[in-house]
Amino acid sequence: MSPAPLRVLVTGAAGQICYSLVYQIASGSVFGKDQPLELVLLDIPMMSAALDGVVMELVDCALPLLHKVIPVTDEKEAFKDVDYAFLVGAMPRREGMERKDLLAANVKIFKSQGRALAEGAKSTTKVIVVGNPANTNAYICAKYAAPKISPRNISAMTRLDHNRATAQIAAKAGVTIDDVKNVIIWGNHSGTQFPDVKHAKVNKGGSATDAYAAVGDEAWLKGEFISVVQKRGAVIIAARKLSSAMSAAKAACDHIHDWHFGTPKDTWVSMAVPSDGSYGIPEGIMFSFPVTIDAATKDWKIVQGLSIDEFAQGKLNATLQELQEERDEALRACEESNI
């Protein structure tokens, strides 16, 4: 007998990331090939016609696992009883818009969605925030979803950066993706993030080697590699005139897949989660860490005891400072908004 359907919410469902994301979820790539699903698709009322188009296409895919597709434009209805939520919809940065205004617009969305989670979602709901500024949006969402939903159930996506770093190392070391493991993205999903391979392993010629030795180019690892990963999103926008969508959708699927099924032995992934004080990051900051996930409890743990040298510490400090500034700005916007 097949298990009861999982109820999965995707917001920003008429947008470009979701156009890739919903098919992957509905076809079984995230929750497995035996897990039926009810997909709730939320977008704003103005996008209702486009949302209907996405629903028609999903229906036409004739996917056996997809028991229901529910398009909605009402937030309260959307969050009701959800098991997992992919929060992709956000206010995009428009030309001439200041960072402060972008933060304020997003604070409104994520304050309201945090409350809707608390009101309607299951207490075990797991949430990934993709919409930018992802870490700070997740921080605000967690603040308003608590105490019904534990902040531990709310995360932000840095898996795209993690996947980008893995792919760069594999190409440089001349191996395939599966031969590289345990890269780390520390901090914010922004230009200050720190892609770190000090503790990564590369399988080269049948044995696990430190990434630094496998790559054999310290100057590249401490320079070009870091800036390629930090700036990849902007380079893709310049090339495509649209932001990363296929790779962002794949990364969101990887993130929730590993949260649902757990991480393999001796392997970690990068996820922005509320800090527990590890590595000197103040408690509660939504900071990307290396985490392992237990399949039975679906609970994450920050990997402990990794050495942080002076170079790494400087990078951690910079991304922390940016996150603290964003948080303070967002909290000010929260007080000012009267929703």
Ligand code: NAI
């Ligand atoms: P898009 O503009 O194509 O789609 C966004 C959708 O969200 C639109 O359909 C819009 O109507 C909807 N939306 C806006 N406010 C909403 C609300 N309150 N409730 C529900 N839906 C709402 O954008 P795209 O390319 O799909 O990107 C979505 C977000 O993901 C952006 O914020 C982008 O910056 C971010 N992103 C994050 C990445 C990460 O690694 N964390 C990577 C790539 C993009």
